[in-house]
Amino acid sequence: MSHSNQAADTAGMATSTAGAEVLLSLSDIKRDYVLGETKVQALKGVSLRIHRGEFVAIWGPSGSGKSSLMNILGLVDAPSSGEVTLEGLPVSHLSDDALADLRSRKIGFVFQSFNLIPVLSALENVMVPLQIQGVADPKARERATQALKDVGLEGQLHARPDKMSGGQRQRVAIARALVTSPSIVVADEPTANLDSENSVMVVELMRELNRTRRVTFIFTTHDPRLLELVDRKLLLKDGLLRTDESLR
Numbered sequence: 001m002s003h004s005n006q007a008a009d010t011a012g013m014a015t016s017t018a019g020a021e022v023l024l025s026l027s028d029i030k031r032d033y034v035l036g037e038t039k040v041q042a043l044k045g046v047s048l049r050i051h052r053g054e055f056v057a058i059w060g061p062s063g064s065g066k067s068s069l070m071n072i073l074g075l076v077d078a079p080s081s082g083e084v085t086l087e088g089l090p091v092s093h094l095s096d097d098a099l100a101d102l103r104s105r106k107i108g109f110v111f112q113s114f115n116l117i118p119v120l121s122a123l124e125n126v127m128v129p130l131q132i133q134g135v136a137d138p139k140a141r142e143r144a145t146q147a148l149k150d151v152g153l154e155g156q157l158h159a160r161p162d163k164m165s166g167g168q169r170q171r172v173a174i175a176r177a178l179v180t181s182p183s184i185v186v187a188d189e190p191t192a193n194l195d196s197e198n199s200v201m202v203v204e205l206m207r208e209l210n211r212t213r214r215v216t217f218i219f220t221t222h223d224p225r226l227l228e229l230v231d232r233k234l235l236l237k238d239g240l241l242r243t244d245e246s247l248r
């Protein structure tokens with residue numbers, strides 16, 4: 001099923017996800033970057049609904065606005081216009097502190113370059129978001145240990161990132177994203193620094209966590225093979241959503 005967006009917002013999407021709760025919605029999102037005299041219109045009016053439990057990929061050419069969109073979905077960047085609503089709460093009026101708090105509780109991030117702290121062990125890296133939330137040490141340790149077990153790294157708790165493969169590092173990063181039990185995990189090109197075998201492994205792991213723990217995932221990719229593993233793929237081109245395909 002394929003729709004030409006922006007109408008995807010209404011009719012089509014409801015078919016595959018009937019009854020599911022809307023987790024995150026974007027309404028006519030625009031994002032301009034102003035550099036001196038020039039203005040780049042990175043997003044030109046994107047409307048989108050992500051339902052709880054979905055496993056979604058965003059793809060499209062370099063410069064199409066994927067990272068700009070992910071930053072807005074992750075509440076890291078504010079749109080130039082349009083509204084983002086997370087679990088029914090419009091976020092545009094929130095203070096920076098309130099946004100940071102919402103982000104910390106509701107959103108997990110996975111990055112292209114893993115962004116692990118090199119001097120900390122896997123376990124200590126995964127404990128960081130809990131420590132930011134003020135979770136006491138024994139509890140943080142217990143939850144981080146469980147998160148690392150969930151990604152198959154129970155044997156590597158005390159290893160440092162530089163002793164791990166790229167695939168293992170990204171699994172640590174996924175454990176770190178999940179340890180706070182977020183509503184959604186946002187991952188901008190999580191496999192860009194991995195070989196093809198590890199790329200598939202990482203997306204299959206996210207897929208399994210999506211199924212077993214009902215975590216909603218949204219990630220960007222350039223790799224056509226990874227698009228085979230998702231429920232829904234959104235094509236972004238020139239700052240607009242062009243197609244929205246539900247595959248299952």
Ligand SMILES: Nc1ncnc2c1ncn2[C@@H]1O[C@H](COP(=O)(O)OP(=O)(O)OP(=O)(O)O)[C@@H](O)[C@H]1O
Pocket residue numbers: 033034035040041042060061062063064065066067068069
């Ligand atoms: N901070 C910024 N300042 C100015 N222009 C920016 C900024 N970030 C992105 N852009 C521009 O906005 C457009 C969209 O960029 P974006 O990084 O969102 O694309 P992308 O789809 O993620 O590309 P890639 O596949 O290369 O990661 C591009 O023209 C880019 O040059």
Ligand SMILES: [Mg+2]
Pocket residue numbers: 066067068188
């Ligand atoms: Mg990008």
